[in-house]
Amino acid sequence: MKNPSPAVDRTRLLATIERLAPRMTEILSEFVAAPSLSGAEQPAADFFEGALTELGLESERIVLDSSLIEGMPLFSCPCDPDNGRYNLLARHLPRMGGGRSVLFNGHIDVVPTGPEALWTRPPYVPWVKDGWLHGRGAGDMKGGLVCALIAYQALREMGLQPAGTVGFNAVLDEENTGNGTLATVHALQNALGKAKLSDFDAVLIPEPFGETLMRAQVxxxxxxxxxxxxxxxxxxxxxxxxxxxxxxxxxxxxxxxxxxxxxxxxxxxxxxxxxxxxxxxxxxxxxxxxxxxxxxxxxxxxxxxxxxxxxxxxxxxxxxxxxxxxxxxxxxxxxxxxxxxxxxxPGCEYELDAPPLRMLAEAHEKITGAAPKPLACTATTDGRHFALMTDIPVTVYGPLARNIHGIDEAVSLDSMKRVAATMAQFMADWCGVEPLD
Ligand SMILES: [Zn+2]
Structure with a gap:
């Protein structure tokens, strides 16, 4: 492995993220406006595929086929038919390479809104107030996926790109079962597509737990x-x-x-x-x-x-x-x-001492000035698939949200900027960077 590239200028990184903030709000607004209840995620899949293409990333479709994964230990009995639904797995491949790699894994499905009349505005018509972007899925977890895209874009705006593989896996059916991520893990383990499990040596799940580092989940x-x-x-x-x-x-x-x-x-x-x-x-x-x-x-x-x-x-x-x-x-x-x-x-624990996760904590500290707090989470996340089925270090780290699964769900845009900056810093430190093509 080559020596990681020189440090990224942090002042410039933060200024770049700040400059991209309006774009971040715009992408997240369009993403939230694409409804994607578990079992009916297509509008959000279409939108996300377009957002990846705009960044020059080609997506591979990983079709959810329950018959292929029903024998796996983490399979959950589906609530909806497979219906040809698919995950999107896009990969940035370095030109020179030699750097380490990371996979950002997030779900695009959302939970039901409840009666629209309880919302201040309709749940799929996003609105910003006092630095919070509201709408179903804004926090859980379209905001986290957008952070990963903005982090990648920020490096590119600085004339750089990661020197290792960076994957973006947008999955279905997390809220009901987790079978979406299971389908990707199965495909990666069996080299069924272009990407393989060995392409990745760290996984981050940007679920909205307020910039904490998850160390266990129920x-x-x-x-x-x-x-x-x-x-x-x-x-x-x-x-x-x-x-x-x-x-x-x-x-x-x-x-x-x-x-x-x-x-x-x-x-x-x-x-x-x-x-x-x-x-x-x-x-x-x-x-x-x-x-x-x-x-x-x-x-x-x-x-x-x-x-x-x-x-x-x-x-x-x-x-x-x-x-x-x-x-x-x-x-x-x-x-x-x-x-x-x-x-x-099942629940799981995360090994926060693993090198990439220590480096993520350091990246967070570089950006925010404080070490991230560890979290024992009272909900489940798709991190369990990687923690229980692979040797790849994984944790959950994402922005601050409020009212997830409730009324007037919202994500903090300031927190999203910090998380995007931390992710960019992490990619620079962990993968290294090389000049843009
Ligand atoms: Zn979630």
């Missing part, structure tokens, strides 16, 4: 619980069995299990100081037919967290046993069918 699983009771006229309610009331009781017992798992003595050491690390969420409920009928059915959609070191199978088994025990206690006539669909995602 596991996350979803379950769908279909409860069938015994319908009856409410005048003779005692003859019926109410599955909606059973669902409420099941959730109450799951909250007791959540408290057990969060107990101080049962905590994973990296989560000891985290307030309530494991969250059990009743995210959806459907059921019933008529106000004056004891209902027939109820469906719950739940999400639960668990600590790294526990497998998704073990966690799901314990939750399933608790659900069945509650149903049996309530009424022998209740039928409960439980399906694991969506996230089946």
């Amino acid at each position: 596991g996350v699983c979803w379950l769908f619980i279909d409860i069938t009771g015994r319908p009856a006229h409410v005048a003779y309610m005692s003859k019926g069995v109410n599955p909606i009331e059973a669902g409420i009781a099941i959730m109450a017992d799951l909250k007791a299990l959540e408290a057990e798992w969060n107990a101080p003595e049962r905590r994973h050491p990296l989560f000891r100081d985290v307030e309530h690390p494991l969250n059990f969420n009743l995210g959806r409920i459907e059921g019933g037919e008529w106000n004056s009928s004891v209902p027939c059915t109820c469906r719950l959609g739940i999400r639960f967290g668990f600590f790294p070191g526990t497998t998704a199978e073990e966690a799901t088994l314990q939750v399933t046993q608790r659900i069945r025990a509650t149903a049996a206690r309530l009424d022998a006539d209740l039928t409960v069918e439980i399906n694991a669909r969506g996230h089946f995602s």
Whole structure:
């Protein structure tokens, strides 16, 4: 490996990022305006492909084919058909080379907006106020992907380019399953496309966790619980069995299990100081037919967290046993069918001592004047694929956002500038730079 190239002038880098700030806002606004619910990401894929092309980067399409990845350990049962959907993997290849490489991996899908009336402005009509860009996906995580593009563009505006391979992997289906990144890892491992796993010796996931460096994340699983009771006229309610009331009781017992798992003595050491690390969420409920009928059915959609070191199978088994025990206690006539669909995602730890991650922390310190804080994250990210399935050092590092998955989601533009500058500094330090073609 050649010696890394001379240091990039930091004053000039920061001035370049500042000059690119209006462009950064413009790209992110157009990206947010391209709706991309999990399962329907095409508008955002089209936009991102264009943004990569503008930077001279050609994208390879990695098609999500569940039949190729369903045997892999991190596969989650899909919530949507594959429908020919694809990730975009673009690579910058150095002219002279000899530098080390990095892959930026981010998801383009977003979660549902909820009622538009709750938003100050429509969720796919981005607006800027007080330095925050609002809109669904602005923070989670189109902003982070745009930071990576601006970082790369900044080096180019300075007449430089990375002296190692830099990959940009924009994936689908992170919010439901993580199968998008799994498809890319599978393709890279099996050299199914132009890019190979050995092309990359560091991975950064620019999820919006406020410029922290992630050192661990919880596991996350979803379950769908279909409860069938015994319908009856409410005048003779005692003859019926109410599955909606059973669902409420099941959730109450799951909250007791959540408290057990969060107990101080049962905590994973990296989560000891985290307030309530494991969250059990009743995210959806459907059921019933008529106000004056004891209902027939109820469906719950739940999400639960668990600590790294526990497998998704073990966690799901314990939750399933608790659900069945509650149903049996309530009424022998209740039928409960439980399906694991969506996230089946174990937790993981990140080795922040690995050379590229130490260098990322140093780059952050060069730009901001302070070391980044480590984060034990109470959500899942696609970092787990690389942490659990490859030897490539990986962490999560991205801008400050607020109200992600909520109303009036927004990302801080100042934070995006700092993250873009840190990423450019990191590419210069880790990959080295060479004169632009
Ligand atoms: Zn995200």
